[in-house]
Amino acid sequence: MINSILLSSTAPERLRDWYASAFGVATERTPGEPGYDVLDFDGFYVMLDRRDDVGSANPEPGRVILNVEVEDARGTARRLDEIGTRWLAPLEDRDGSWFATAVDPDGNYVQLIQLSEKMKAEMS
Template identity: 45%
Template sequence: MGAPRLGSILLGTADPDRLRRWYLEVFAPAQDEHGFLDFGGTAILIDPRDDVAGSTAEPGRYVLNFHVDDAAATAAHLDALGVTWLARPEQRRDGVFGTVLDPDGNYVQIIELSAAYLASRR
């Protein structure tokens, strides 16, 4: 028996329409007939939940990391949309990292990994 495969991520929210619109506007993923947003093979389902508050109490509990080819261009796009930055993009050891808040207050990172880091992972 092999290791299980992560099939999708469910983002529970009190306002699924608002949250889905934000992810569609910010990252422009494909959306299938079941409402799953496809981020390069990882599917996210934004679903209504009556057991969650309007904003998250622990935004650092999980972080959605979006790998981008050009962090500066992505940041400019995010700025034009008026996102709330927790941490503006900055150069770190393994690349450029920046963190925004989605409408529920979840942490969403954009990451442009360095060529050196990518080479070390091969």
């Protein structure tokens, strides 16, 4: 079972602050050194690690895309606009489901998803 992902960064605090502001997720710091900032997306954990063997921006951001299912895509998109987020693909309605792709401060792609009730029913 996959339950987490590790994002390495030259500035993990910047990522932590962006994700916490963008999605209102709880953050905590693991004990010990080096320690990680951990973002809790309802039981899926994004761990942020400081590394000096990565660049300050992801050169291939399409390789891994974080999908974040939200209850209110329009509200989340407004919050992302308020914090100055750059968009790869703006929010759009696709047959009642909402999708957008934001770019986090390290250049990683983050896809917002709000599935319609019809789509959720078809998937279950």
